[in-house]
Amino acid sequence: MKEIDVAEISAAVEELCLPTNCELNEDIRKALSKAKEREESPQGREVLKLLLKNAEIAAEQNIPICQDTGMAVLFVEIGQDLHIVGGSLTEALNEGIRRGYTKGYLRKSVVADPFMRVNTGDNTPAVIHYDFVQGDKLKLTLAPKGFGSENMGALKMFKPADGLEAVLDFVVATVDKAGANPCPPVIVGVGIGGTMEKAAFLAKKALLREVGSGHPDKFYAELERKLLQRINNLGIGPQGYGGRTTALAVHMEVFPTHIAGLPVAVNINCHAARHRTIVLNGKETWK
Amino acid sequence: MRIFTPLDEQTVRNLRCGTNVLINGVIYAARDAAHKRMVEALAAGEDLPFNPQGQVIYFVGPTPAPPGRIIGSAGPTTSGRMDAYSPVLLRRGLRGLIGKGSLAEQVIKAIQETGSVYFGAIGGAGALLSTCIKKAEVIAYPDLGPEAIRKLEVEDLPAVVLIDCYGNNLYELGRVKYRAP
Numbered sequence: 001m002k003e004i005d006v007a008e009i010s011a012a013v014e015e016l017c018l019p020t021n022c023e024l025n026e027d028i029r030k031a032l033s034k035a036k037e038r039e040e041s042p043q044g045r046e047v048l049k050l051l052l053k054n055a056e057i058a059a060e061q062n063i064p065i066c067q068d069t070g071m072a073v074l075f076v077e078i079g080q081d082l083h084i085v086g087g088s089l090t091e092a093l094n095e096g097i098r099r100g101y102t103k104g105y106l107r108k109s110v111v112a113d114p115f116m117r118v119n120t121g122d123n124t125p126a127v128i129h130y131d132f133v134q135g136d137k138l139k140l141t142l143a144p145k146g147f148g149s150e151n152m153g154a155l156k157m158f159k160p161a162d163g164l165e166a167v168l169d170f171v172v173a174t175v176d177k178a179g180a181n182p183c184p185p186v187i188v189g190v191g192i193g194g195t196m197e198k199a200a201f202l203a204k205k206a207l208l209r210e211v212g213s214g215h216p217d218k219f220y221a222e223l224e225r226k227l228l229q230r231i232n233n234l235g236i237g238p239q240g241y242g243g244r245t246t247a248l249a250v251h252m253e254v255f256p257t258h259i260a261g262l263p264v265a266v267n268i269n270c271h272a273a274r275h276r277t278i279v280l281n282g283k284e285t286w287k
Numbered sequence: 288m289r290i291f292t293p294l295d296e297q298t299v300r301n302l303r304c305g306t307n308v309l310i311n312g313v314i315y316a317a318r319d320a321a322h323k324r325m326v327e328a329l330a331a332g333e334d335l336p337f338n339p340q341g342q343v344i345y346f347v348g349p350t351p352a353p354p355g356r357i358i359g360s361a362g363p364t365t366s367g368r369m370d371a372y373s374p375v376l377l378r379r380g381l382r383g384l385i386g387k388g389s390l391a392e393q394v395i396k397a398i399q400e401t402g403s404v405y406f407g408a409i410g411g412a413g414a415l416l417s418t419c420i421k422k423a424e425v426i427a428y429p430d431l432g433p434e435a436i437r438k439l440e441v442e443d444l445p446a447v448v449l450i451d452c453y454g455n456n457l458y459e460l461g462r463v464k465y466r467a468p
Contacts (some may be wrong), residue, residue, distance in 0.1 A: 146411075
Protein backbone atom coordinates (compact mmCIF):
# COMPACT_ATOMS: atom_id res chain seq x y z
CA MET A 1 0.00 0.00 0.00
CA LYS A 2 1.24 3.47 -0.83
CA GLU A 3 0.29 6.61 0.99
CA ILE A 4 0.70 10.31 0.44
CA ASP A 5 0.36 13.19 2.87
CA VAL A 6 -1.90 16.07 1.86
CA ALA A 7 0.94 18.50 2.66
CA GLU A 8 2.88 17.06 -0.28
CA ILE A 9 -0.17 17.55 -2.51
CA SER A 10 -0.53 21.22 -1.48
CA ALA A 11 3.16 21.79 -2.20
CA ALA A 12 2.85 20.18 -5.64
CA VAL A 13 -0.15 22.33 -6.60
CA GLU A 14 1.61 25.45 -5.32
CA GLU A 15 4.63 24.65 -7.48
CA LEU A 16 2.47 24.20 -10.58
CA CYS A 17 0.87 27.65 -10.40
CA LEU A 18 3.72 29.88 -11.58
CA PRO A 19 5.16 27.85 -14.50
CA THR A 20 1.65 27.02 -15.75
CA ASN A 21 0.92 30.75 -16.00
CA CYS A 22 4.32 31.92 -17.26
CA GLU A 23 5.57 29.22 -19.62
CA LEU A 24 3.81 28.54 -22.87
CA ASN A 25 3.62 24.81 -23.63
CA GLU A 26 5.88 23.64 -26.44
CA ASP A 27 3.03 22.23 -28.58
CA ILE A 28 1.34 25.65 -28.57
CA ARG A 29 4.58 27.47 -29.35
CA LYS A 30 5.16 25.20 -32.33
CA ALA A 31 1.59 25.65 -33.54
CA LEU A 32 1.88 29.46 -33.30
CA SER A 33 5.22 29.44 -35.19
CA LYS A 34 3.76 27.25 -37.91
CA ALA A 35 0.71 29.51 -38.16
CA LYS A 36 2.96 32.56 -38.49
CA GLU A 37 4.65 30.99 -41.53
CA ARG A 38 1.33 30.19 -43.16
CA GLU A 39 -0.79 33.21 -42.26
CA GLU A 40 -1.75 35.31 -45.31
CA SER A 41 -2.81 38.44 -43.43
CA PRO A 42 0.03 40.86 -42.56
CA GLN A 43 -1.87 42.04 -39.49
CA GLY A 44 -2.35 38.40 -38.48
CA ARG A 45 1.35 37.61 -38.90
CA GLU A 46 2.23 40.63 -36.77
CA VAL A 47 -0.08 39.39 -33.99
CA LEU A 48 1.44 35.89 -34.09
CA LYS A 49 4.94 37.36 -34.00
CA LEU A 50 4.07 39.45 -30.93
CA LEU A 51 2.42 36.47 -29.21
CA LEU A 52 5.64 34.46 -29.63
CA LYS A 53 7.65 37.41 -28.32
CA ASN A 54 5.23 37.67 -25.40
CA ALA A 55 5.84 34.01 -24.57
CA GLU A 56 9.60 34.62 -24.55
CA ILE A 57 9.34 37.62 -22.23
CA ALA A 58 6.92 35.77 -19.95
CA ALA A 59 9.20 32.76 -19.55
CA GLU A 60 12.43 34.77 -19.17
CA GLN A 61 11.07 37.26 -16.65
CA ASN A 62 8.47 35.07 -14.95
CA ILE A 63 5.63 37.39 -15.90
CA PRO A 64 2.28 35.69 -16.53
CA ILE A 65 1.56 35.19 -20.25
CA CYS A 66 -1.81 36.83 -19.63
CA GLN A 67 -3.03 39.01 -16.77
CA ASP A 68 -6.11 36.81 -16.50
CA THR A 69 -4.43 34.00 -14.60
CA GLY A 70 -7.80 32.37 -14.57
CA MET A 71 -10.07 30.43 -12.34
CA ALA A 72 -8.01 27.41 -11.34
CA VAL A 73 -9.38 24.19 -12.80
CA LEU A 74 -7.81 21.01 -11.47
CA PHE A 75 -8.13 17.54 -12.96
CA VAL A 76 -7.19 15.01 -10.30
CA GLU A 77 -6.68 11.32 -11.09
CA ILE A 78 -6.42 9.27 -7.95
CA GLY A 79 -4.96 5.78 -8.15
CA GLN A 80 -7.35 3.59 -6.21
CA ASP A 81 -4.50 1.87 -4.35
CA LEU A 82 -3.16 5.15 -2.97
CA HIS A 83 -4.07 6.19 0.55
CA ILE A 84 -4.32 9.94 1.13
CA VAL A 85 -3.51 10.91 4.73
CA GLY A 86 -3.14 14.00 6.90
CA GLY A 87 -6.36 15.82 6.10
CA SER A 88 -8.87 16.72 3.41
CA LEU A 89 -7.73 16.32 -0.20
CA THR A 90 -10.01 19.12 -1.46
CA GLU A 91 -8.73 21.51 1.20
CA ALA A 92 -5.14 20.55 0.37
CA LEU A 93 -5.66 21.29 -3.32
CA ASN A 94 -7.21 24.68 -2.51
CA GLU A 95 -4.36 25.42 -0.10
CA GLY A 96 -1.92 24.82 -2.97
CA ILE A 97 -3.84 27.25 -5.20
CA ARG A 98 -4.04 29.80 -2.36
CA ARG A 99 -0.26 29.71 -1.78
CA GLY A 100 0.67 29.48 -5.47
CA TYR A 101 -1.46 32.45 -6.49
CA THR A 102 -0.49 34.59 -3.50
CA LYS A 103 3.25 33.90 -3.45
CA GLY A 104 3.45 33.92 -7.25
CA TYR A 105 1.80 37.37 -7.59
CA LEU A 106 -0.88 35.89 -9.81
CA ARG A 107 -4.20 37.64 -10.16
CA LYS A 108 -6.99 36.74 -7.79
CA SER A 109 -10.02 36.58 -10.03
CA VAL A 110 -12.57 34.64 -7.99
CA VAL A 111 -15.64 36.15 -6.31
CA ALA A 112 -17.30 34.29 -3.44
CA ASP A 113 -20.86 34.66 -4.73
CA PRO A 114 -22.06 35.14 -8.31
CA PHE A 115 -24.33 38.04 -7.26
CA MET A 116 -22.58 39.59 -4.23
CA ARG A 117 -19.29 39.50 -6.15
CA VAL A 118 -16.82 39.97 -3.31
CA ASN A 119 -13.34 38.73 -4.24
CA THR A 120 -12.16 35.78 -2.12
CA GLY A 121 -8.69 37.32 -2.17
CA ASP A 122 -6.71 34.14 -2.85
CA ASN A 123 -8.18 32.74 -6.08
CA THR A 124 -9.87 29.86 -4.25
CA PRO A 125 -11.91 27.80 -4.53
CA ALA A 126 -10.60 25.89 -7.52
CA VAL A 127 -12.97 23.92 -9.74
CA ILE A 128 -11.86 20.34 -9.11
CA HIS A 129 -12.67 17.27 -11.20
CA TYR A 130 -11.86 13.97 -9.48
CA ASP A 131 -11.43 10.67 -11.22
CA PHE A 132 -10.42 7.30 -9.83
CA VAL A 133 -8.10 5.16 -11.88
CA GLN A 134 -6.14 1.94 -11.43
CA GLY A 135 -2.76 2.13 -9.75
CA ASP A 136 -1.22 3.98 -6.84
CA LYS A 137 -0.28 7.38 -8.26
CA LEU A 138 -1.84 10.81 -8.03
CA LYS A 139 -1.94 12.82 -11.25
CA LEU A 140 -2.64 16.55 -10.94
CA THR A 141 -3.35 18.76 -13.94
CA LEU A 142 -3.75 22.48 -13.40
CA ALA A 143 -5.56 24.29 -16.20
CA PRO A 144 -6.16 27.94 -15.26
CA LYS A 145 -9.02 29.23 -17.41
CA GLY A 146 -9.39 32.87 -18.39
CA PHE A 147 -12.91 34.12 -18.84
CA GLY A 148 -12.45 36.01 -22.10
CA SER A 149 -12.57 32.58 -23.68
CA GLU A 150 -14.69 30.79 -21.06
CA ASN A 151 -17.56 33.25 -21.59
CA MET A 152 -17.77 32.28 -25.27
CA GLY A 153 -18.60 28.60 -24.73
CA ALA A 154 -22.01 27.11 -25.53
CA LEU A 155 -24.04 23.98 -24.93
CA LYS A 156 -26.96 22.59 -26.85
CA MET A 157 -29.16 19.55 -26.37
CA PHE A 158 -29.76 18.32 -29.92
CA LYS A 159 -32.37 15.82 -31.03
CA PRO A 160 -30.79 12.66 -32.46
CA ALA A 161 -32.65 13.41 -35.73
CA ASP A 162 -30.78 16.73 -36.05
CA GLY A 163 -27.77 14.70 -37.15
CA LEU A 164 -24.10 15.28 -37.66
CA GLU A 165 -24.22 18.34 -39.95
CA ALA A 166 -26.33 20.32 -37.47
CA VAL A 167 -23.81 19.56 -34.74
CA LEU A 168 -20.88 20.67 -36.89
CA ASP A 169 -22.76 23.86 -37.84
CA PHE A 170 -23.31 24.59 -34.14
CA VAL A 171 -19.60 24.25 -33.35
CA VAL A 172 -18.62 26.55 -36.23
CA ALA A 173 -21.36 29.07 -35.35
CA THR A 174 -20.19 29.18 -31.73
CA VAL A 175 -16.64 30.09 -32.81
CA ASP A 176 -18.00 32.57 -35.38
CA LYS A 177 -20.11 34.31 -32.76
CA ALA A 178 -17.18 34.41 -30.32
CA GLY A 179 -15.20 36.46 -32.85
CA ALA A 180 -12.25 38.24 -31.30
CA ASN A 181 -13.39 37.86 -27.69
CA PRO A 182 -11.67 34.55 -26.80
CA CYS A 183 -8.26 35.79 -28.08
CA PRO A 184 -7.85 33.78 -31.28
CA PRO A 185 -6.13 31.70 -32.53
CA VAL A 186 -8.15 29.47 -30.21
CA ILE A 187 -8.28 25.81 -29.27
CA VAL A 188 -11.81 24.47 -29.63
CA GLY A 189 -12.88 21.72 -27.22
CA VAL A 190 -15.99 19.80 -28.23
CA GLY A 191 -17.73 17.37 -25.88
CA ILE A 192 -20.39 15.13 -27.36
CA GLY A 193 -22.66 12.63 -25.65
CA GLY A 194 -23.36 11.59 -22.07
CA THR A 195 -25.65 13.96 -20.23
CA MET A 196 -25.67 17.75 -20.17
CA GLU A 197 -22.90 18.09 -17.57
CA LYS A 198 -20.90 15.20 -19.04
CA ALA A 199 -20.75 16.95 -22.42
CA ALA A 200 -19.58 20.18 -20.76
CA PHE A 201 -16.90 18.29 -18.83
CA LEU A 202 -15.68 16.51 -21.98
CA ALA A 203 -15.43 19.81 -23.86
CA LYS A 204 -13.19 21.18 -21.11
CA LYS A 205 -11.13 18.00 -20.92
CA ALA A 206 -10.60 18.08 -24.69
CA LEU A 207 -8.59 21.29 -24.21
CA LEU A 208 -5.87 19.33 -22.40
CA ARG A 209 -4.93 17.20 -25.40
CA GLU A 210 -1.67 17.96 -27.16
CA VAL A 211 -2.27 20.44 -29.97
CA GLY A 212 -2.04 18.72 -33.31
CA SER A 213 -2.68 15.23 -31.94
CA GLY A 214 -5.71 13.90 -33.79
CA HIS A 215 -8.47 11.90 -32.12
CA PRO A 216 -7.51 8.19 -31.88
CA ASP A 217 -10.73 7.24 -33.69
CA LYS A 218 -10.42 7.90 -37.43
CA PHE A 219 -14.02 9.08 -37.76
CA TYR A 220 -13.54 11.78 -35.13
CA ALA A 221 -10.04 12.67 -36.32
CA GLU A 222 -11.58 13.41 -39.72
CA LEU A 223 -14.35 15.51 -38.12
CA GLU A 224 -11.74 17.50 -36.20
CA ARG A 225 -9.85 18.18 -39.42
CA LYS A 226 -13.02 19.22 -41.22
CA LEU A 227 -14.11 21.51 -38.37
CA LEU A 228 -10.68 23.14 -38.18
CA GLN A 229 -10.81 23.90 -41.88
CA ARG A 230 -14.31 25.37 -41.65
CA ILE A 231 -13.34 27.49 -38.62
CA ASN A 232 -10.23 28.80 -40.34
CA ASN A 233 -12.36 29.75 -43.32
CA LEU A 234 -14.37 32.13 -41.11
CA GLY A 235 -11.75 34.83 -41.68
CA ILE A 236 -11.66 35.94 -38.01
CA GLY A 237 -7.88 35.43 -37.82
CA PRO A 238 -5.38 36.16 -35.04
CA GLN A 239 -7.02 38.52 -32.51
CA GLY A 240 -9.96 38.86 -34.88
CA TYR A 241 -8.05 41.33 -37.08
CA GLY A 242 -8.78 39.19 -40.14
CA GLY A 243 -6.80 36.17 -41.30
CA ARG A 244 -6.67 32.47 -41.94
CA THR A 245 -5.66 31.31 -38.45
CA THR A 246 -8.73 31.43 -36.24
CA ALA A 247 -8.08 28.12 -34.46
CA LEU A 248 -4.92 26.11 -33.89
CA ALA A 249 -6.83 22.90 -33.23
CA VAL A 250 -10.23 21.31 -32.68
CA HIS A 251 -10.32 18.51 -30.12
CA MET A 252 -13.35 16.28 -29.70
CA GLU A 253 -14.20 13.97 -26.82
CA VAL A 254 -17.16 11.62 -27.02
CA PHE A 255 -19.15 9.44 -24.62
CA PRO A 256 -22.12 7.07 -24.99
CA THR A 257 -25.43 8.84 -24.60
CA HIS A 258 -29.17 8.24 -24.15
CA ILE A 259 -31.45 6.94 -26.95
CA ALA A 260 -33.32 10.27 -26.84
CA GLY A 261 -30.39 12.67 -26.72
CA LEU A 262 -27.39 14.25 -28.41
CA PRO A 263 -25.76 16.73 -26.00
CA VAL A 264 -23.05 18.93 -27.50
CA ALA A 265 -20.82 21.37 -25.60
CA VAL A 266 -18.18 23.73 -26.96
CA ASN A 267 -15.46 25.09 -24.69
CA ILE A 268 -13.12 27.59 -26.27
CA ASN A 269 -9.59 28.21 -25.03
CA CYS A 270 -7.42 31.20 -25.85
CA HIS A 271 -4.11 30.84 -27.71
CA ALA A 272 -2.19 30.31 -24.45
CA ALA A 273 -4.16 27.14 -23.61
CA ARG A 274 -2.39 26.87 -20.26
CA HIS A 275 -2.15 23.51 -18.55
CA ARG A 276 0.51 21.52 -16.77
CA THR A 277 0.61 18.10 -15.13
CA ILE A 278 2.52 16.56 -12.27
CA VAL A 279 2.43 12.93 -11.10
CA LEU A 280 3.00 12.13 -7.41
CA ASN A 281 4.10 8.67 -6.36
CA GLY A 282 3.54 8.54 -2.64
CA LYS A 283 5.59 6.42 -0.22
CA GLU A 284 5.48 2.69 0.48
CA THR A 285 4.06 1.84 3.91
CA TRP A 286 4.27 -1.47 5.80
CA LYS A 287 1.25 -1.16 8.04
CA MET B 288 2.75 55.66 -36.10
CA ARG B 289 3.38 57.16 -32.68
CA ILE B 290 0.55 58.92 -30.89
CA PHE B 291 0.50 60.85 -27.64
CA THR B 292 -2.20 61.22 -24.99
CA PRO B 293 -4.34 63.15 -24.21
CA LEU B 294 -5.77 62.89 -27.72
CA ASP B 295 -7.08 65.94 -29.54
CA GLU B 296 -9.85 65.79 -32.07
CA GLN B 297 -7.58 66.26 -35.08
CA THR B 298 -5.34 63.31 -34.13
CA VAL B 299 -8.39 61.09 -33.82
CA ARG B 300 -9.89 62.31 -37.10
CA ASN B 301 -6.66 61.28 -38.83
CA LEU B 302 -6.68 57.75 -37.46
CA ARG B 303 -7.98 55.05 -39.78
CA CYS B 304 -9.20 51.58 -39.00
CA GLY B 305 -6.37 49.03 -39.40
CA THR B 306 -3.54 51.49 -38.66
CA ASN B 307 -0.89 50.25 -36.25
CA VAL B 308 -0.07 52.78 -33.55
CA LEU B 309 2.32 53.09 -30.62
CA ILE B 310 0.58 54.81 -27.72
CA ASN B 311 2.59 57.14 -25.48
CA GLY B 312 1.68 59.13 -22.38
CA VAL B 313 -0.84 58.71 -19.58
CA ILE B 314 -3.72 56.25 -19.90
CA TYR B 315 -6.17 55.07 -17.24
CA ALA B 316 -6.66 51.40 -16.37
CA ALA B 317 -10.21 50.48 -15.48
CA ARG B 318 -12.53 47.50 -15.93
CA ASP B 319 -15.91 46.14 -14.82
CA ALA B 320 -16.35 47.20 -11.19
CA ALA B 321 -14.56 50.56 -11.60
CA HIS B 322 -16.79 51.43 -14.55
CA LYS B 323 -19.89 50.63 -12.55
CA ARG B 324 -18.69 52.96 -9.78
CA MET B 325 -17.72 55.76 -12.16
CA VAL B 326 -21.11 55.75 -13.86
CA GLU B 327 -22.88 55.58 -10.50
CA ALA B 328 -20.80 58.54 -9.31
CA LEU B 329 -21.83 60.56 -12.37
CA ALA B 330 -25.49 59.65 -11.82
CA ALA B 331 -25.17 60.89 -8.23
CA GLY B 332 -23.77 64.20 -9.52
CA GLU B 333 -20.23 63.46 -8.31
CA ASP B 334 -16.96 63.95 -10.22
CA LEU B 335 -14.98 61.16 -11.83
CA PRO B 336 -11.68 60.17 -10.17
CA PHE B 337 -9.88 61.81 -13.14
CA ASN B 338 -10.75 64.48 -15.68
CA PRO B 339 -11.81 62.51 -18.77
CA GLN B 340 -11.19 65.27 -21.36
CA GLY B 341 -9.20 63.76 -24.22
CA GLN B 342 -8.15 60.81 -22.08
CA VAL B 343 -7.89 57.13 -22.92
CA ILE B 344 -9.13 54.20 -20.83
CA TYR B 345 -7.34 50.85 -21.03
CA PHE B 346 -9.59 47.93 -20.09
CA VAL B 347 -7.16 45.94 -17.96
CA GLY B 348 -6.93 44.26 -14.59
CA PRO B 349 -3.22 43.51 -14.12
CA THR B 350 -1.65 40.81 -12.00
CA PRO B 351 -0.03 42.18 -8.81
CA ALA B 352 3.42 43.70 -9.25
CA PRO B 353 6.12 41.51 -7.69
CA PRO B 354 8.80 43.40 -5.68
CA GLY B 355 10.97 45.49 -8.00
CA ARG B 356 8.44 45.64 -10.80
CA ILE B 357 6.17 48.49 -11.88
CA ILE B 358 3.21 46.28 -12.69
CA GLY B 359 2.43 42.63 -13.35
CA SER B 360 1.07 41.13 -16.55
CA ALA B 361 -1.19 43.73 -18.16
CA GLY B 362 -3.01 42.77 -21.36
CA PRO B 363 -6.49 43.91 -22.37
CA THR B 364 -9.72 42.37 -21.14
CA THR B 365 -12.92 41.94 -23.20
CA SER B 366 -14.24 45.44 -23.90
CA GLY B 367 -17.84 44.37 -24.50
CA ARG B 368 -18.44 43.96 -20.77
CA MET B 369 -18.11 47.74 -20.42
CA ASP B 370 -20.65 48.43 -23.20
CA ALA B 371 -23.24 49.67 -20.74
CA TYR B 372 -20.81 52.27 -19.39
CA SER B 373 -18.55 53.35 -22.27
CA PRO B 374 -21.03 55.69 -24.04
CA VAL B 375 -21.57 57.62 -20.79
CA LEU B 376 -17.82 58.22 -20.40
CA LEU B 377 -17.30 59.04 -24.09
CA ARG B 378 -20.03 61.70 -23.84
CA ARG B 379 -18.15 63.17 -20.86
CA GLY B 380 -15.06 63.79 -22.95
CA LEU B 381 -13.18 60.48 -22.98
CA ARG B 382 -11.58 60.13 -26.41
CA GLY B 383 -10.19 56.62 -26.59
CA LEU B 384 -10.72 53.06 -25.46
CA ILE B 385 -8.11 50.29 -25.50
CA GLY B 386 -9.30 46.72 -25.23
CA LYS B 387 -10.12 43.63 -27.24
CA GLY B 388 -13.27 42.20 -28.76
CA SER B 389 -16.39 43.62 -30.33
CA LEU B 390 -18.38 46.60 -29.07
CA ALA B 391 -22.16 47.00 -29.06
CA GLU B 392 -23.86 49.21 -31.64
CA GLN B 393 -24.56 51.95 -29.07
CA VAL B 394 -20.85 52.23 -28.26
CA ILE B 395 -19.85 52.45 -31.93
CA LYS B 396 -22.49 55.13 -32.35
CA ALA B 397 -21.08 57.06 -29.38
CA ILE B 398 -17.57 56.75 -30.86
CA GLN B 399 -18.80 58.30 -34.11
CA GLU B 400 -20.85 61.02 -32.44
CA THR B 401 -18.07 62.08 -30.08
CA GLY B 402 -15.17 61.73 -32.53
CA SER B 403 -13.31 59.13 -30.49
CA VAL B 404 -11.49 55.89 -31.24
CA TYR B 405 -11.30 52.24 -30.18
CA PHE B 406 -7.83 50.67 -30.12
CA GLY B 407 -7.10 46.96 -29.91
CA ALA B 408 -4.21 45.69 -27.83
CA ILE B 409 -3.26 42.03 -28.18
CA GLY B 410 -5.26 39.85 -25.81
CA GLY B 411 -3.00 37.41 -24.03
CA ALA B 412 0.15 39.44 -24.57
CA GLY B 413 0.16 40.69 -20.98
CA ALA B 414 3.88 40.10 -20.41
CA LEU B 415 4.92 42.02 -23.52
CA LEU B 416 2.47 44.88 -22.88
CA SER B 417 3.62 45.20 -19.26
CA THR B 418 7.10 46.13 -20.50
CA CYS B 419 5.59 49.25 -22.14
CA ILE B 420 4.25 50.52 -18.80
CA LYS B 421 6.78 52.80 -17.14
CA LYS B 422 4.73 54.04 -14.19
CA ALA B 423 1.61 52.78 -12.43
CA GLU B 424 -0.29 54.33 -9.58
CA VAL B 425 -3.66 53.41 -8.07
CA ILE B 426 -5.69 56.63 -8.07
CA ALA B 427 -9.16 55.39 -7.08
CA TYR B 428 -11.07 52.45 -5.61
CA PRO B 429 -8.09 50.60 -4.09
CA ASP B 430 -10.53 48.19 -2.44
CA LEU B 431 -11.23 46.74 -5.88
CA GLY B 432 -7.75 45.17 -6.06
CA PRO B 433 -7.00 44.26 -9.70
CA GLU B 434 -10.05 46.34 -10.69
CA ALA B 435 -8.87 49.58 -9.02
CA ILE B 436 -8.35 52.57 -11.32
CA ARG B 437 -4.68 53.01 -12.18
CA LYS B 438 -2.94 55.91 -13.83
CA LEU B 439 -0.41 54.36 -16.21
CA GLU B 440 2.42 56.00 -18.10
CA VAL B 441 3.12 54.06 -21.27
CA GLU B 442 5.84 54.13 -23.90
CA ASP B 443 5.19 52.73 -27.36
CA LEU B 444 2.32 50.48 -26.31
CA PRO B 445 1.52 48.59 -29.55
CA ALA B 446 -2.11 48.77 -30.65
CA VAL B 447 -4.20 48.85 -33.79
CA VAL B 448 -7.14 51.11 -34.64
CA LEU B 449 -10.10 48.73 -34.46
CA ILE B 450 -12.93 51.24 -34.83
CA ASP B 451 -12.18 54.72 -36.09
CA CYS B 452 -14.31 57.84 -35.55
CA TYR B 453 -16.06 57.20 -38.86
CA GLY B 454 -17.36 53.85 -37.63
CA ASN B 455 -15.07 51.66 -39.77
CA ASN B 456 -14.56 48.37 -37.95
CA LEU B 457 -11.47 46.18 -38.48
CA TYR B 458 -13.26 43.16 -37.04
CA GLU B 459 -15.80 43.35 -39.87
CA LEU B 460 -13.48 44.41 -42.67
CA GLY B 461 -10.75 41.91 -41.77
CA ARG B 462 -13.19 39.05 -41.54
CA VAL B 463 -14.75 39.78 -44.91
CA LYS B 464 -11.33 39.98 -46.54
CA TYR B 465 -10.16 36.55 -45.36
CA ARG B 466 -13.44 34.65 -45.23
CA ALA B 467 -13.50 31.65 -47.59
CA PRO B 468 -16.60 29.76 -48.69
